[in-house]
Amino acid sequence: MRARGHMWLASRPLTLLSWESAGETLAIEPAGRWLHAADAATWRQVSPIRRTVASLDWHPEHGDRRTEIRFTGIDVPATELCSALNEAVLTDTEMAAGEHVWARLPDPFTPWLGPAPAEPGTRRTA
Numbered sequence: 001m002r003a004r005g006h007m008w009l010a011s012r013p014l015t016l017l018s019w020e021s022a023g024e025t026l027a028i029e030p031a032g033r034w035l036h037a038a039d040a041a042t043w044r045q046v047s048p049i050r051r052t053v054a055s056l057d058w059h060p061e062h063g064d065r066r067t068e069i070r071f072t073g074i075d076v077p078a079t080e081l082c083s084a085l086n087e088a089v090l091t092d093t094e095m096a097a098g099e100h101v102w103a104r105l106p107d108p109f110t111p112w113l114g115p116a117p118a119e120p121g122t123r124r125t126a
Contacts, residue, residue, distance in 0.1 A: 001073030006031065008065040009109065010090055010102035012116045017109075019069050030113065036063030 003021045007028075018031040035043060035054045043051060054064035071081065094101070107116050 001071060001076055003069050003071045005067070005069030007067040007069065008034070008062075009107075010094070010099075011105045011107035012109070013065070013099055013102060015117060016065075028109065028112070034063060034065045036065050 001021075001023070003019060005019050007017050007019055009015070009017060014033050014037055016031045016034050017028055020027045035046065035050070038046075057066065058064060059066070069085075090102075110116070
């Protein structure tokens with residue numbers, strides 16, 4: 001099975017993370033910042049394609065932040081895969097609590113990516 005895409009983590013709200021996997025190999029790494037909180041100068045610096053894609057999928061509250069991972073392969077265990085991924089999604093209550101609460105969530109990626117970057121107005125627990 002192969003997978004590729006990007007994800008938005010509640011514990012790293014401004015960091016766009018890329019996901020690439022093939023077989024048993026998985027690479028998740030920072031791929032820049034979401035345009036959600038970018039100023040006009042930053043918007044001008046990114047490619048026209050990225051600006052267009054961000055604009056087309058723009059959410060009024062969350063901007064371009066979202067998780068989108070595509071899995072391909074033979075005999076992909078769809079039920080198990082969906083179940084595992086759904087365990088990682090914030091509950092409706094957690095989502096409604098907002099970013100000030102998310103900033104206090106433990107960051108599950110710290111062992112592999114290091115501490116989350118300091119973001120304005122946030123305090124983290126590891």
